[in-house]
Amino acid sequence: MTTRSDDSADDAFWRRPTGPSAGSPADSPTPDPSAPGSPAPASPLGGAPASPASRYPGPPPSSTPPPGWRPPVHVQPPPPRRLPAQDLAALDAAEDSARTLTYGIGMVGAAALVLVICLLCSRVLV
Incomplete structure (x- = not known):
């Protein structure tokens, strides 16, 4: 069983900060990373900040093809x-004959299975 302590130092790390700095994201504007004097963003892999x-x-700009353009058609x-x-x-x-063959194979397989089960059971009793 775990006991809770309200003033535990371990829980302090996970609590929300109190005071005016704990406002909503709309209350605190995010700094523009391209503005002069702002810190460089960290690289995605960690370590040193990424240089500008x-x-x-971003992707290169795309140009639309001319109107009426289609790929060439060579073979119709x-x-x-x-x-x-x-x-x-x-x-x-043909379906009737296939059904008859399937039923016949199933009946032969079932008879073989019954024979094997009977042999196994007779070996257990002896």
Whole structure:
């Protein structure tokens, strides 16, 4: 069990500061880093502050292409062909035959499983 102490020095680090400096962010203006006399911002990796020359200037400006510009088209693909008609009776017959084969394989597998279980159980009883 942990006991709390209101005047603990360990908790003082995590408490908010009191007084006029503890105002909201809108109360205290942020300094402009580009203003003369302001401290240089720290580098992202820590250590020495970043120099103004090493700051990222942003992406280069982009120019829009002229109106009506399109990439050149060299080859026109042929239109899609028509698919052949399906023989629905043959499809139904193939599905029936596949279902019969699947059921047959399942029944043989189930019989083999029952046989193995019976053999294992008979070995335990002996």
